[in-house]
Amino acid sequence: MKKAEIKLNVELDENNVPEVIHWSSTDGETSDALPAKAMFLALWDAQYKNSLRIDLWTKDMPYDEMKRFFYETLQTMGDSFLRASGGDPMAEKVIGDLRDYCAHFGDKMEVLEEEG
Incomplete structure (x- = not known):
């Protein structure tokens, strides 16, 4: 092992x-x-x-980096849950809701502007 x-x-x-x-x-x-x-x-x-x-x-830790860290962490938690769910359709729907929230969070915290 x-x-x-x-x-x-x-x-x-x-x-x-x-x-x-x-x-x-x-x-x-x-x-x-x-x-x-x-x-x-x-x-x-x-x-x-x-x-x-x-x-x-x-x-x-600068506040702008902390906001980005939270945003990235929320996004990757969704990715991890999808992998762990093994393709469960309900998980995919819920992760879609999480992605929508992440977009809202990123917009409100102004971290998405940094992407380009």
């Missing part, structure tokens, strides 16, 4: 606010730690039937 390890390192200031986030993976192109300004980590707890989350962003 193949195994991979993902490592996250977070440096905090005296108030426990993230200043630096680095991540690395044993299955990536490089094992060097790469910087990140924000992260969302979600895990499913099968015993309690709920999600466990860690949402972190560094002090220097």
Whole structure:
């Protein structure tokens, strides 16, 4: 069985606010730690039937990048759900609704203008 390890390192200031986030993976192109300004980590707890989350962003994460990060995350969550659903027609309809919301969010947050 193949195994991979993902490592996250977070440096905090005296108030426990993230200043630096680095991540690395044993299955990536490089094992060097790469910087990140924000992260969302979600895990499913099968015993309690709920999600466990860690949402972190560094002090220097610009607001315009945070808006874009949320937009991109919503879009990719839809992609992931479609792959996981195995072609369920209801999932495709609901993801269409999510795509509509993402377009609305992107328009209101003015992140779509950056695309071109």
